[in-house]
Amino acid sequence: MPSSIKLLGLPQDNNSTYLAGPEWAPNRIREGFHCESANPWTETGYDLSDNTLWQDAGDLPLQGKSGQEAHDMIHSAVSDLIAQGHRVLSLGGDHSVAFPVIAAHAQAYPGLNVLHIDAHPDLYDNMQNNPFSHASPFARLMETGAVKRLVQVGIRTLNGHQRAQAEKFGVEIHEMRDLSRVDQIIFDGPVYLSFDLDALDPAFAPGVSHYEPGGLSTRQVLDIVHHFKGKLVGADVVELNPHRDPGNITAMVAAKITKELMGRLIADQYSP
């Protein structure tokens, strides 16, 4: 019996640097996921109305929690689900959730690779004196030494400090200004995919806190999800800000990408 996918809501909003809102995101994405305007099949042919393929694990009670306490709650919950044989697809929340979620995956999957799709590299050594800031999760993660490769796609906000951080940690960056062909993204071994909705151009996804024009199309992200070479073992979809999302258009985009990530997890079926 193949392992099932657990959908886990992480309503964390204490590590945003600019606007609040992502704590309300998990349920907006669920509403998009179950909306009867669409059918439950992935483009790749899986029927997600089959409840043996995935189950909703609900939300972690993160409201009002911050710092080390929230980090430990997330790390522990994700580690437990993986130990029970599940693959975890988490819905943020701000991007700070990626540090404990990916650290838990790196412990369970030796040689873990990370594919990070975002407008921002999130490599700040220190932002607003908060080591858990949503601007720093990939710096914290690379400091652990537990990730084999970090490959970033969609980046268009590098400053001098973050270029230095990327060089220090050996991060491979496909900048938006010279985006490489996605079929050249090849991984050996397990892959975790972290998807920040602001990687998309604001024309496709206005419901985010940090507008950064010149981004990916929804189709380009789906192409990456469908076609990168490697075995997907876990993923997150983060940074939806429902306060800036007229007509729930970005929630619907998040739900669509969540569905296709589930399809990829079902297809890959990688075990550590």
Ligand SMILES: [Mn+2]
């Ligand atoms: Mn971002």
